[in-house]
Amino acid sequence: MARRQHGRFRMPGRWFDELASGGGSADAVEFLVQAERTRRLMLLAELLDRLDEHPDALRGLGTAATAWRLIAEAAEARPDTAEALLMSPQIGCWTAHMLRRLHGTAAGPPLWADAGHLFLVCLVARIRAGLDTDLVVPVRGGEVALPTLGLVRLGGCPDGTVTAVARLRGPRLRLTCGRRSVTVRPLDGARSDDWIPLRSFERTSIWLDDLDPYRDLDEPVPPRPVDDAEAESWQRMFGEAASVLRSPGPEPGRLHIAEVRRIVPWTGKSSAPVHDDTFLLSATTQDAFGSMVISRPANGLDLAEAMVHEFQHSKLGALLHLFPLLDDDGAETHYAPWRPDPRPLTGLLHGAYAFTGVTGFWRLRMDDKAADPDLATFHFALRRLQTRLVVRTLLTRAVLTAPGTRLLQGLAATLDAWLREPVAPGIAARAREAALGHLVEWRLRNLRCGEAERSALSGAFRDGTPPPPSSLHRPALTGEHSPWADSRIPLYCAPPGAPVTADARLAAGDHETAGRLYAEELRRAPDDRHALAGWLLATARTTPGHRSLLRRPERLLAVRPRTPVELRRAADWLASGR
Helix, strand or coil, X not given: CCEEECCEEECCHHHXXXXXXXXXXXXXXXXXXXXXXXXXXXHHHHHHHHHHHCHHHHCCCCCHHHHHHHHHXXXXXXXXXXXXXXXXXXXXXXXXXXXXXXXXXXXXXXXXXXXXXXXXXXXXXXXXXXXXXXXXXXXXXXXXXXXXXXXXXCCCCCCCEEEEEEEEECCEEEEEECCEEEEECCCCCCCCXXXXXXXXXXXXXXXXXXXXXXXXXXXXXXXXXCCHHHHHHXXXXXXXXXXXXXXXXXXXXXXXXHHCCEEEECCCCCCCCEXXXXXXXXXXXXXXXXXXXXXXXXXXXXXXXXXXXXHHHHHHHHHHHHCCCEECCCCCCECCCCCCCCECHHHHHHHHHHHHHXXXXXXXXXXXXXXXXXXXXXXXXXXXXXXXXXXXXXXXXXXXXXXXXXXXHHHHHHXXXXXXXXXXXXXXXXXXXXXXXXXXXXXXXXXXXXXXXXXXXHHHHHHCCXXXXXXXXXXXXXXXXXXXXXXXXHHHHCCCCCCCCHHHXXXXXXXXXXXXXXXXXXXXXXXXXXXXXXXXXXXXXXXXXXXXXXXXXXXXXXXXXXXXXXXXXXXXXXXXCC
16 A cells, blocks of 8 residues: 655555556556646646736636635535546646746747636536536637536637636536627537537546647647547547457556546647657657547557557656656757657657557567467567667666666566567567668668768778778767658568568568669669668678678768769778778
Protein backbone atom coordinates (compact mmCIF):
# COMPACT_ATOMS: atom_id res chain seq x y z
CA MET A 1 0.00 0.00 0.00
CA ALA A 2 1.20 3.52 -0.80
CA ARG A 3 2.22 5.46 2.29
CA ARG A 4 2.54 9.14 3.12
CA GLN A 5 5.42 10.34 5.25
CA HIS A 6 5.44 13.96 6.41
CA GLY A 7 2.82 14.83 3.78
CA ARG A 8 4.70 13.14 0.94
CA PHE A 9 3.96 10.07 -1.12
CA ARG A 10 6.34 7.16 -0.69
CA MET A 11 6.40 4.62 -3.48
CA PRO A 12 7.26 1.05 -2.46
CA GLY A 13 10.46 -0.05 -4.17
CA ARG A 14 8.83 -3.08 -5.78
CA TRP A 15 6.35 -0.83 -7.59
CA PHE A 16 9.14 1.38 -8.89
CA ASP A 17 10.98 -1.70 -10.14
CA GLU A 18 7.84 -2.97 -11.85
CA LEU A 19 7.54 0.34 -13.68
CA ALA A 20 11.30 0.39 -14.36
CA SER A 21 10.94 -2.92 -16.20
CA GLY A 22 8.69 -1.13 -18.68
CA GLY A 23 5.51 -2.65 -17.26
CA GLY A 24 3.74 -2.22 -13.95
CA SER A 25 1.07 -3.91 -11.85
CA ALA A 26 -2.38 -2.42 -11.33
CA ASP A 27 -1.23 -1.29 -7.87
CA ALA A 28 1.82 0.50 -9.29
CA VAL A 29 -0.28 2.29 -11.91
CA GLU A 30 -2.90 3.23 -9.31
CA PHE A 31 -0.13 4.79 -7.23
CA LEU A 32 0.74 6.99 -10.21
CA VAL A 33 -2.94 7.91 -10.63
CA GLN A 34 -3.18 8.98 -7.00
CA ALA A 35 0.04 10.96 -7.26
CA GLU A 36 -1.30 12.71 -10.36
CA ARG A 37 -4.51 13.48 -8.45
CA THR A 38 -2.51 15.23 -5.75
CA ARG A 39 -0.54 17.15 -8.34
CA ARG A 40 -3.76 18.19 -10.09
CA LEU A 41 -5.21 19.59 -6.86
CA MET A 42 -1.99 21.47 -6.19
CA LEU A 43 -2.05 23.00 -9.68
CA LEU A 44 -5.71 23.96 -9.31
CA ALA A 45 -4.93 25.66 -6.00
CA GLU A 46 -2.01 27.48 -7.61
CA LEU A 47 -4.23 28.59 -10.48
CA LEU A 48 -6.93 29.91 -8.17
CA ASP A 49 -4.29 31.85 -6.22
CA ARG A 50 -2.92 33.37 -9.40
CA LEU A 51 -6.41 34.35 -10.58
CA ASP A 52 -7.09 35.98 -7.23
CA GLU A 53 -3.91 38.01 -7.76
CA HIS A 54 -5.10 39.01 -11.26
CA PRO A 55 -8.86 39.61 -10.92
CA ASP A 56 -8.89 41.50 -14.22
CA ALA A 57 -8.09 38.19 -15.95
CA LEU A 58 -11.75 37.18 -15.53
CA ARG A 59 -13.06 40.55 -16.86
CA GLY A 60 -16.35 40.77 -15.05
CA LEU A 61 -17.34 37.10 -15.29
CA GLY A 62 -16.99 36.78 -11.51
CA THR A 63 -14.25 35.93 -9.05
CA ALA A 64 -12.24 32.75 -8.78
CA ALA A 65 -13.38 32.46 -5.16
CA THR A 66 -17.02 32.52 -6.21
CA ALA A 67 -16.48 29.88 -8.86
CA TRP A 68 -14.65 27.61 -6.42
CA ARG A 69 -17.38 28.04 -3.81
CA LEU A 70 -19.97 26.89 -6.33
CA ILE A 71 -17.77 23.93 -7.30
CA ALA A 72 -17.32 23.06 -3.61
CA GLU A 73 -21.10 23.05 -3.14
CA ALA A 74 -21.40 20.65 -6.07
CA ALA A 75 -18.66 18.47 -4.59
CA GLU A 76 -20.51 18.32 -1.29
CA ALA A 77 -23.74 17.29 -3.04
CA ARG A 78 -22.12 14.78 -5.43
CA PRO A 79 -18.49 14.16 -4.47
CA ASP A 80 -18.07 11.37 -7.04
CA THR A 81 -19.06 13.50 -10.04
CA ALA A 82 -17.02 16.50 -8.88
CA GLU A 83 -13.98 14.28 -8.39
CA ALA A 84 -14.39 12.77 -11.85
CA LEU A 85 -14.69 16.23 -13.40
CA LEU A 86 -11.68 17.77 -11.66
CA MET A 87 -9.52 14.72 -12.44
CA SER A 88 -10.61 14.55 -16.09
CA PRO A 89 -8.07 15.14 -18.87
CA GLN A 90 -10.11 18.13 -20.00
CA ILE A 91 -9.55 19.96 -16.70
CA GLY A 92 -5.93 18.84 -16.47
CA CYS A 93 -5.06 20.30 -19.87
CA TRP A 94 -6.91 23.55 -19.20
CA THR A 95 -5.30 24.02 -15.77
CA ALA A 96 -1.79 23.51 -17.10
CA HIS A 97 -2.45 25.78 -20.09
CA MET A 98 -3.76 28.53 -17.84
CA LEU A 99 -0.74 28.40 -15.55
CA ARG A 100 1.56 28.61 -18.57
CA ARG A 101 -0.55 31.46 -19.90
CA LEU A 102 -0.30 33.41 -16.65
CA HIS A 103 3.46 32.82 -16.60
CA GLY A 104 3.78 34.12 -20.17
CA THR A 105 4.83 30.84 -21.82
CA ALA A 106 1.62 30.10 -23.74
CA ALA A 107 -0.79 31.98 -25.99
CA GLY A 108 -4.44 31.63 -26.87
CA PRO A 109 -7.68 33.60 -27.13
CA PRO A 110 -8.22 36.73 -25.03
CA LEU A 111 -6.99 35.97 -21.52
CA TRP A 112 -10.42 36.48 -19.97
CA ALA A 113 -11.84 33.76 -22.25
CA ASP A 114 -9.13 31.28 -21.28
CA ALA A 115 -9.50 32.13 -17.60
CA GLY A 116 -13.30 32.26 -17.89
CA HIS A 117 -13.30 28.57 -18.74
CA LEU A 118 -13.30 28.21 -14.96
CA PHE A 119 -16.98 29.16 -14.99
CA LEU A 120 -17.70 26.46 -17.55
CA VAL A 121 -16.03 23.98 -15.20
CA CYS A 122 -18.23 25.39 -12.46
CA LEU A 123 -21.32 25.06 -14.68
CA VAL A 124 -20.58 21.41 -15.47
CA ALA A 125 -19.99 20.64 -11.79
CA ARG A 126 -23.44 22.09 -11.02
CA ILE A 127 -25.07 20.22 -13.92
CA ARG A 128 -23.67 16.91 -12.74
CA ALA A 129 -24.64 17.60 -9.14
CA GLY A 130 -28.20 18.66 -10.05
CA LEU A 131 -27.79 22.13 -8.54
CA ASP A 132 -29.33 25.25 -10.08
CA THR A 133 -27.13 28.21 -10.94
CA ASP A 134 -26.84 31.42 -12.94
CA LEU A 135 -23.48 32.27 -14.49
CA VAL A 136 -21.84 34.32 -17.21
CA VAL A 137 -19.63 32.16 -19.44
CA PRO A 138 -17.37 32.74 -22.46
CA VAL A 139 -18.55 31.95 -25.99
CA ARG A 140 -15.99 31.24 -28.74
CA GLY A 141 -17.05 31.39 -32.36
CA GLY A 142 -20.72 31.01 -31.40
CA GLU A 143 -20.04 27.83 -29.38
CA VAL A 144 -19.85 26.92 -25.70
CA ALA A 145 -17.81 23.85 -24.79
CA LEU A 146 -18.93 22.12 -21.60
CA PRO A 147 -15.95 20.04 -20.44
CA THR A 148 -16.70 16.28 -20.33
CA LEU A 149 -20.26 16.87 -21.60
CA GLY A 150 -20.35 18.37 -25.07
CA LEU A 151 -20.83 21.49 -27.17
CA VAL A 152 -23.66 24.04 -27.33
CA ARG A 153 -24.04 25.86 -30.65
CA LEU A 154 -25.32 29.40 -30.35
CA GLY A 155 -25.77 30.52 -33.94
CA GLY A 156 -26.36 34.22 -34.32
CA CYS A 157 -23.87 35.37 -31.68
CA PRO A 158 -21.52 38.21 -32.55
CA ASP A 159 -18.25 37.12 -34.14
CA GLY A 160 -15.21 36.46 -32.01
CA THR A 161 -15.18 35.75 -28.29
CA VAL A 162 -18.17 37.08 -26.33
CA THR A 163 -20.21 36.06 -23.30
CA ALA A 164 -23.50 34.31 -22.67
CA VAL A 165 -25.76 34.11 -19.67
CA ALA A 166 -26.20 30.53 -18.46
CA ARG A 167 -29.34 29.67 -16.49
CA LEU A 168 -29.46 26.12 -15.11
CA ARG A 169 -32.70 24.81 -13.68
CA GLY A 170 -32.81 21.11 -12.99
CA PRO A 171 -31.70 19.22 -16.12
CA ARG A 172 -32.40 22.19 -18.43
CA LEU A 173 -29.68 24.66 -19.38
CA ARG A 174 -30.56 27.87 -21.18
CA LEU A 175 -27.81 29.94 -22.77
CA THR A 176 -28.54 33.47 -23.98
CA CYS A 177 -26.15 35.44 -26.14
CA GLY A 178 -27.56 38.73 -27.35
CA ARG A 179 -30.94 37.95 -28.92
CA ARG A 180 -30.10 34.29 -29.40
CA SER A 181 -31.18 31.79 -26.76
CA VAL A 182 -31.07 28.00 -26.79
CA THR A 183 -32.12 25.40 -24.25
CA VAL A 184 -30.45 21.99 -24.00
CA ARG A 185 -30.47 19.00 -21.64
CA PRO A 186 -26.74 18.14 -21.37
CA LEU A 187 -27.19 14.88 -19.44
CA ASP A 188 -29.68 13.36 -21.88
CA GLY A 189 -27.06 12.46 -24.49
CA ALA A 190 -29.38 13.18 -27.40
CA ARG A 191 -27.89 15.19 -30.26
CA SER A 192 -29.75 18.16 -31.73
CA ASP A 193 -29.04 21.18 -33.91
CA ASP A 194 -27.97 23.09 -30.80
CA TRP A 195 -26.26 20.33 -28.81
CA ILE A 196 -23.44 17.90 -29.67
CA PRO A 197 -22.76 15.46 -26.81
CA LEU A 198 -19.20 14.30 -26.24
CA ARG A 199 -18.83 10.74 -27.49
CA SER A 200 -17.41 7.87 -25.52
CA PHE A 201 -16.43 4.40 -26.68
CA GLU A 202 -19.12 1.80 -26.27
CA ARG A 203 -19.30 0.10 -22.87
CA THR A 204 -16.48 2.27 -21.52
CA SER A 205 -15.99 5.66 -19.88
CA ILE A 206 -13.21 6.52 -22.37
CA TRP A 207 -13.94 9.69 -24.32
CA LEU A 208 -13.51 10.15 -28.07
CA ASP A 209 -12.91 13.86 -27.65
CA ASP A 210 -13.27 16.01 -30.75
CA LEU A 211 -14.87 18.97 -28.97
CA ASP A 212 -12.94 20.26 -25.95
CA PRO A 213 -10.87 23.37 -26.73
CA TYR A 214 -7.97 22.14 -24.56
CA ARG A 215 -7.73 18.63 -26.00
CA ASP A 216 -4.59 19.31 -28.05
CA LEU A 217 -0.98 19.49 -26.88
CA ASP A 218 -0.40 23.23 -26.98
CA GLU A 219 -2.77 26.13 -27.48
CA PRO A 220 -6.59 25.88 -27.54
CA VAL A 221 -8.13 24.57 -30.75
CA PRO A 222 -11.68 24.87 -32.10
CA PRO A 223 -14.06 21.90 -32.02
CA ARG A 224 -13.80 19.57 -35.00
CA PRO A 225 -16.66 17.08 -34.64
CA VAL A 226 -16.09 13.87 -36.58
CA ASP A 227 -18.99 12.74 -38.71
CA ASP A 228 -21.04 9.64 -37.96
CA ALA A 229 -19.11 7.44 -40.40
CA GLU A 230 -15.79 8.47 -38.87
CA ALA A 231 -17.10 7.93 -35.36
CA GLU A 232 -18.35 4.47 -36.33
CA SER A 233 -14.92 3.65 -37.75
CA TRP A 234 -13.28 4.71 -34.47
CA GLN A 235 -15.76 2.63 -32.50
CA ARG A 236 -15.04 -0.43 -34.65
CA MET A 237 -11.29 -0.09 -34.38
CA PHE A 238 -11.48 0.55 -30.65
CA GLY A 239 -13.41 -2.69 -30.28
CA GLU A 240 -10.72 -4.50 -32.26
CA ALA A 241 -8.00 -2.89 -30.13
CA ALA A 242 -9.79 -3.91 -26.94
CA SER A 243 -9.84 -7.49 -28.23
CA VAL A 244 -6.08 -7.35 -28.90
CA LEU A 245 -5.49 -5.98 -25.39
CA ARG A 246 -7.93 -8.38 -23.76
CA SER A 247 -5.36 -9.84 -21.32
CA PRO A 248 -4.03 -7.11 -19.01
CA GLY A 249 -1.10 -7.79 -16.73
CA PRO A 250 2.13 -6.32 -15.32
CA GLU A 251 4.36 -7.27 -18.27
CA PRO A 252 5.66 -4.58 -20.64
CA GLY A 253 3.35 -4.36 -23.64
CA ARG A 254 0.15 -5.15 -21.78
CA LEU A 255 -2.47 -2.53 -21.01
CA HIS A 256 -5.62 -2.55 -18.93
CA ILE A 257 -7.73 -0.59 -21.36
CA ALA A 258 -9.75 1.14 -18.64
CA GLU A 259 -6.56 2.99 -17.66
CA VAL A 260 -6.92 5.05 -20.85
CA ARG A 261 -9.04 8.11 -20.16
CA ARG A 262 -9.40 9.83 -23.51
CA ILE A 263 -8.49 9.51 -27.20
CA VAL A 264 -8.37 12.69 -29.24
CA PRO A 265 -8.61 12.17 -33.03
CA TRP A 266 -5.64 13.88 -34.65
CA THR A 267 -6.84 16.44 -37.19
CA GLY A 268 -3.62 17.68 -38.73
CA LYS A 269 -2.99 20.59 -36.35
CA SER A 270 -1.17 18.83 -33.52
CA SER A 271 2.58 18.44 -33.01
CA ALA A 272 2.27 14.67 -32.75
CA PRO A 273 5.32 12.85 -34.16
CA VAL A 274 5.21 10.35 -36.99
CA HIS A 275 6.75 6.92 -36.45
CA ASP A 276 8.65 5.54 -39.41
CA ASP A 277 7.18 2.08 -39.73
CA THR A 278 3.46 2.78 -39.42
CA PHE A 279 3.08 6.43 -40.45
CA LEU A 280 0.59 6.68 -37.56
CA LEU A 281 0.71 9.93 -35.66
CA SER A 282 0.28 9.94 -31.92
CA ALA A 283 1.29 11.99 -28.89
CA THR A 284 0.66 12.41 -25.18
CA THR A 285 0.64 15.37 -22.84
CA GLN A 286 1.97 15.12 -19.29
CA ASP A 287 -0.88 17.42 -18.24
CA ALA A 288 -3.50 14.66 -18.49
CA PHE A 289 -2.69 11.11 -17.40
CA GLY A 290 -4.14 8.53 -19.78
CA SER A 291 -5.07 11.01 -22.53
CA MET A 292 -3.64 10.62 -26.02
CA VAL A 293 -3.85 12.22 -29.47
CA ILE A 294 -3.96 9.63 -32.27
CA SER A 295 -4.53 9.88 -36.01
CA ARG A 296 -7.08 7.44 -37.38
CA PRO A 297 -5.26 4.10 -37.65
CA ALA A 298 -5.66 1.56 -40.41
CA ASN A 299 -6.94 -1.13 -38.06
CA GLY A 300 -7.44 -2.12 -34.46
CA LEU A 301 -3.96 -3.62 -34.17
CA ASP A 302 -2.36 -0.28 -35.00
CA LEU A 303 -4.64 1.46 -32.51
CA ALA A 304 -3.75 -1.06 -29.80
CA GLU A 305 -0.04 -0.47 -30.42
CA ALA A 306 -0.53 3.32 -30.29
CA MET A 307 -2.47 3.05 -27.02
CA VAL A 308 0.28 0.97 -25.42
CA HIS A 309 2.89 3.41 -26.74
CA GLU A 310 1.14 6.52 -25.46
CA PHE A 311 0.22 5.04 -22.08
CA GLN A 312 3.92 4.38 -21.55
CA HIS A 313 4.45 8.13 -21.98
CA SER A 314 1.75 8.77 -19.36
CA LYS A 315 3.47 6.45 -16.89
CA LEU A 316 6.88 7.99 -17.44
CA GLY A 317 5.42 11.49 -17.25
CA ALA A 318 3.94 10.64 -13.85
CA LEU A 319 7.30 9.21 -12.69
CA LEU A 320 9.04 12.40 -13.80
CA HIS A 321 6.59 14.38 -11.67
CA LEU A 322 7.70 12.30 -8.67
CA PHE A 323 11.42 11.73 -9.27
CA PRO A 324 14.18 13.70 -10.98
CA LEU A 325 15.63 11.08 -13.31
CA LEU A 326 18.34 12.93 -15.25
CA ASP A 327 20.00 16.28 -15.76
CA ASP A 328 18.95 17.51 -19.20
CA ASP A 329 20.57 20.58 -20.75
CA GLY A 330 17.91 20.55 -23.48
CA ALA A 331 20.41 20.12 -26.31
CA GLU A 332 18.79 18.30 -29.23
CA THR A 333 21.76 16.20 -30.27
CA HIS A 334 20.92 12.52 -29.78
CA TYR A 335 19.83 9.79 -32.18
CA ALA A 336 16.37 8.29 -31.67
CA PRO A 337 15.61 5.44 -34.10
CA TRP A 338 11.92 6.36 -34.27
CA ARG A 339 12.39 10.04 -35.02
CA PRO A 340 13.66 11.98 -38.04
CA ASP A 341 15.39 14.63 -35.92
CA PRO A 342 17.93 14.82 -33.06
CA ARG A 343 16.40 14.64 -29.59
CA PRO A 344 17.18 15.98 -26.11
CA LEU A 345 17.89 13.52 -23.33
CA THR A 346 14.40 13.71 -21.80
CA GLY A 347 12.88 13.03 -25.21
CA LEU A 348 15.27 10.11 -25.60
CA LEU A 349 14.18 8.75 -22.22
CA HIS A 350 10.53 9.03 -23.19
CA GLY A 351 11.23 7.18 -26.42
CA ALA A 352 13.14 4.41 -24.67
CA TYR A 353 10.33 3.88 -22.17
CA ALA A 354 7.58 4.03 -24.78
CA PHE A 355 9.30 1.64 -27.17
CA THR A 356 10.08 -0.84 -24.43
CA GLY A 357 6.32 -1.10 -24.13
CA VAL A 358 5.93 -1.32 -27.91
CA THR A 359 8.58 -4.05 -28.08
CA GLY A 360 6.72 -5.98 -25.41
CA PHE A 361 3.47 -5.48 -27.30
CA TRP A 362 4.89 -7.15 -30.43
CA ARG A 363 6.49 -9.90 -28.35
CA LEU A 364 3.06 -10.79 -27.00
CA ARG A 365 1.59 -10.76 -30.51
CA MET A 366 4.08 -13.46 -31.58
CA ASP A 367 2.02 -15.93 -29.54
CA ASP A 368 -1.34 -14.45 -30.55
CA LYS A 369 -3.06 -16.79 -32.98
CA ALA A 370 -5.10 -13.90 -34.39
CA ALA A 371 -1.94 -11.94 -35.34
CA ASP A 372 0.50 -12.26 -38.24
CA PRO A 373 3.50 -13.99 -36.61
CA ASP A 374 6.03 -12.70 -39.15
CA LEU A 375 4.82 -9.11 -38.73
CA ALA A 376 4.98 -9.38 -34.95
CA THR A 377 8.38 -11.07 -34.98
CA PHE A 378 9.89 -8.42 -37.26
CA HIS A 379 8.69 -5.55 -35.11
CA PHE A 380 9.85 -7.30 -31.94
CA ALA A 381 13.28 -7.95 -33.44
CA LEU A 382 13.60 -4.39 -34.77
CA ARG A 383 12.39 -2.54 -31.69
CA ARG A 384 14.45 -4.54 -29.18
CA LEU A 385 17.61 -3.57 -31.10
CA GLN A 386 16.70 0.08 -31.46
CA THR A 387 15.44 0.54 -27.92
CA ARG A 388 18.45 -1.13 -26.34
CA LEU A 389 20.71 1.22 -28.33
CA VAL A 390 18.92 4.23 -26.88
CA VAL A 391 19.05 2.82 -23.34
CA ARG A 392 22.79 2.36 -23.78
CA THR A 393 23.11 5.97 -24.95
CA LEU A 394 21.31 7.19 -21.84
CA LEU A 395 23.33 5.01 -19.49
CA THR A 396 26.63 6.20 -20.98
CA ARG A 397 25.93 9.84 -21.85
CA ALA A 398 23.25 11.17 -19.50
CA VAL A 399 23.89 12.52 -16.01
CA LEU A 400 21.47 10.29 -14.12
CA THR A 401 20.06 10.49 -10.63
CA ALA A 402 19.85 7.33 -8.51
CA PRO A 403 16.21 6.75 -9.52
CA GLY A 404 17.14 7.45 -13.15
CA THR A 405 19.91 4.86 -13.05
CA ARG A 406 17.56 2.35 -11.44
CA LEU A 407 14.93 2.98 -14.11
CA LEU A 408 17.35 2.56 -17.01
CA GLN A 409 18.95 -0.51 -15.52
CA GLY A 410 15.46 -1.99 -15.28
CA LEU A 411 14.78 -1.24 -18.94
CA ALA A 412 18.18 -2.65 -19.91
CA ALA A 413 17.48 -5.89 -18.02
CA THR A 414 14.15 -6.30 -19.83
CA LEU A 415 15.64 -5.64 -23.25
CA ASP A 416 18.72 -7.80 -22.66
CA ALA A 417 16.47 -10.72 -21.76
CA TRP A 418 14.48 -10.17 -24.95
CA LEU A 419 17.64 -9.96 -27.05
CA ARG A 420 18.48 -13.47 -25.88
CA GLU A 421 15.16 -14.81 -27.13
CA PRO A 422 15.53 -16.58 -30.51
CA VAL A 423 13.68 -15.38 -33.58
CA ALA A 424 13.74 -16.68 -37.16
CA PRO A 425 17.22 -15.92 -38.59
CA GLY A 426 15.88 -14.35 -41.78
CA ILE A 427 13.59 -11.99 -39.90
CA ALA A 428 16.33 -11.10 -37.43
CA ALA A 429 18.66 -10.25 -40.34
CA ARG A 430 16.06 -8.00 -41.97
CA ALA A 431 15.46 -6.26 -38.66
CA ARG A 432 19.19 -5.57 -38.30
CA GLU A 433 19.33 -4.16 -41.83
CA ALA A 434 16.27 -1.98 -41.18
CA ALA A 435 17.79 -0.61 -37.96
CA LEU A 436 21.07 0.12 -39.72
CA GLY A 437 19.31 1.73 -42.67
CA HIS A 438 17.47 4.21 -40.47
CA LEU A 439 20.67 5.14 -38.65
CA VAL A 440 22.61 5.70 -41.88
CA GLU A 441 19.92 7.91 -43.40
CA TRP A 442 19.47 9.81 -40.14
CA ARG A 443 23.18 10.61 -40.08
CA LEU A 444 23.16 11.78 -43.69
CA ARG A 445 20.23 14.09 -42.97
CA ASN A 446 21.23 15.41 -39.57
CA LEU A 447 25.05 15.34 -39.35
CA ARG A 448 27.85 16.93 -41.33
CA CYS A 449 31.59 17.08 -41.07
CA GLY A 450 32.95 20.09 -39.26
CA GLU A 451 34.90 22.68 -41.21
CA ALA A 452 38.31 21.26 -40.28
CA GLU A 453 37.38 17.69 -41.21
CA ARG A 454 35.68 18.78 -44.43
CA SER A 455 38.72 20.76 -45.48
CA ALA A 456 41.08 17.87 -44.66
CA LEU A 457 38.94 15.37 -46.58
CA SER A 458 38.53 17.60 -49.61
CA GLY A 459 42.25 18.32 -49.76
CA ALA A 460 43.29 14.69 -49.37
CA PHE A 461 40.79 13.51 -51.99
CA ARG A 462 41.99 16.16 -54.42
CA ASP A 463 45.65 15.33 -53.82
CA GLY A 464 45.15 11.56 -53.88
CA THR A 465 46.54 11.05 -50.38
CA PRO A 466 44.93 8.73 -47.79
CA PRO A 467 41.85 10.09 -46.00
CA PRO A 468 42.40 11.39 -42.47
CA PRO A 469 41.15 8.99 -39.77
CA SER A 470 37.55 9.60 -38.74
CA SER A 471 38.55 9.31 -35.08
CA LEU A 472 40.31 12.69 -35.29
CA HIS A 473 37.06 14.62 -35.71
CA ARG A 474 33.51 14.72 -34.37
CA PRO A 475 30.56 15.44 -36.63
CA ALA A 476 28.39 18.53 -36.26
CA LEU A 477 24.64 18.92 -36.54
CA THR A 478 23.31 20.29 -39.82
CA GLY A 479 20.54 22.21 -38.07
CA GLU A 480 18.21 21.27 -40.94
CA HIS A 481 15.35 19.13 -39.66
CA SER A 482 13.05 18.56 -42.62
CA PRO A 483 10.47 15.82 -41.95
CA TRP A 484 11.10 12.39 -43.43
CA ALA A 485 10.02 8.81 -42.79
CA ASP A 486 12.00 5.67 -43.53
CA SER A 487 9.91 4.09 -46.28
CA ARG A 488 12.22 1.06 -46.38
CA ILE A 489 11.10 -0.31 -43.00
CA PRO A 490 7.74 -1.70 -44.25
CA LEU A 491 9.63 -3.35 -47.12
CA TYR A 492 12.09 -5.03 -44.75
CA CYS A 493 9.09 -6.16 -42.72
CA ALA A 494 7.41 -7.81 -45.73
CA PRO A 495 9.77 -7.96 -48.76
CA PRO A 496 7.81 -7.95 -52.04
CA GLY A 497 7.85 -11.11 -54.09
CA ALA A 498 8.51 -9.22 -57.32
CA PRO A 499 10.59 -6.18 -56.32
CA VAL A 500 10.86 -3.34 -58.81
CA THR A 501 12.13 -0.22 -57.05
CA ALA A 502 15.58 0.26 -55.56
CA ASP A 503 14.14 0.13 -52.03
CA ALA A 504 12.25 -3.08 -52.77
CA ARG A 505 15.33 -4.69 -54.33
CA LEU A 506 17.41 -3.75 -51.30
CA ALA A 507 14.87 -5.18 -48.86
CA ALA A 508 14.58 -8.35 -50.93
CA GLY A 509 18.35 -8.87 -50.81
CA ASP A 510 19.13 -8.03 -54.47
CA HIS A 511 21.89 -5.65 -53.50
CA GLU A 512 23.64 -5.44 -56.85
CA THR A 513 20.51 -4.35 -58.73
CA ALA A 514 19.54 -2.04 -55.87
CA GLY A 515 22.95 -0.36 -56.06
CA ARG A 516 22.55 0.29 -59.79
CA LEU A 517 19.06 1.70 -59.35
CA TYR A 518 20.16 3.98 -56.51
CA ALA A 519 23.10 5.18 -58.64
CA GLU A 520 20.64 6.17 -61.37
CA GLU A 521 18.52 8.03 -58.85
CA LEU A 522 21.63 9.87 -57.66
CA ARG A 523 22.59 10.72 -61.24
CA ARG A 524 19.26 12.57 -61.50
CA ALA A 525 19.32 14.00 -57.96
CA PRO A 526 22.83 13.99 -56.43
CA ASP A 527 21.56 15.48 -53.13
CA ASP A 528 18.94 12.78 -52.50
CA ARG A 529 19.84 11.55 -49.00
CA HIS A 530 17.44 8.61 -49.14
CA ALA A 531 18.99 7.33 -52.36
CA LEU A 532 22.52 7.88 -51.03
CA ALA A 533 21.73 5.91 -47.87
CA GLY A 534 20.31 3.12 -50.01
CA TRP A 535 23.37 3.09 -52.26
CA LEU A 536 25.69 2.88 -49.25
CA LEU A 537 23.67 0.01 -47.76
CA ALA A 538 23.67 -1.86 -51.06
CA THR A 539 27.37 -1.41 -51.82
CA ALA A 540 28.27 -2.37 -48.25
CA ARG A 541 26.88 -5.80 -49.12
CA THR A 542 28.39 -6.12 -52.61
CA THR A 543 31.74 -4.59 -51.57
CA PRO A 544 32.36 -5.67 -47.96
CA GLY A 545 35.16 -3.16 -47.51
CA HIS A 546 32.58 -0.38 -47.88
CA ARG A 547 30.77 -1.43 -44.71
CA SER A 548 33.11 0.81 -42.73
CA LEU A 549 31.52 3.81 -44.48
CA LEU A 550 28.25 3.18 -42.67
CA ARG A 551 29.77 4.31 -39.36
CA ARG A 552 30.35 7.87 -40.63
CA PRO A 553 28.42 8.17 -43.92
CA GLU A 554 28.43 11.97 -43.68
CA ARG A 555 32.16 11.91 -44.57
CA LEU A 556 31.18 10.96 -48.10
CA LEU A 557 29.26 14.22 -48.45
CA ALA A 558 32.37 16.24 -47.56
CA VAL A 559 34.01 15.43 -50.90
CA ARG A 560 30.78 16.26 -52.79
CA PRO A 561 30.61 13.53 -55.46
CA ARG A 562 28.20 14.63 -58.21
CA THR A 563 28.10 11.61 -60.51
CA PRO A 564 27.92 7.83 -59.93
CA VAL A 565 31.54 7.51 -61.10
CA GLU A 566 32.71 10.15 -58.63
CA LEU A 567 30.60 8.56 -55.93
CA ARG A 568 32.20 5.17 -56.46
CA ARG A 569 35.69 6.63 -56.53
CA ALA A 570 35.07 8.64 -53.33
CA ALA A 571 33.62 5.58 -51.56
CA ASP A 572 36.59 3.41 -52.58
CA TRP A 573 38.98 6.10 -51.37
CA LEU A 574 37.27 6.56 -48.01
CA ALA A 575 37.07 2.80 -47.46
CA SER A 576 40.80 2.46 -48.15
CA GLY A 577 41.55 4.47 -45.04
CA ARG A 578 39.43 2.49 -42.62
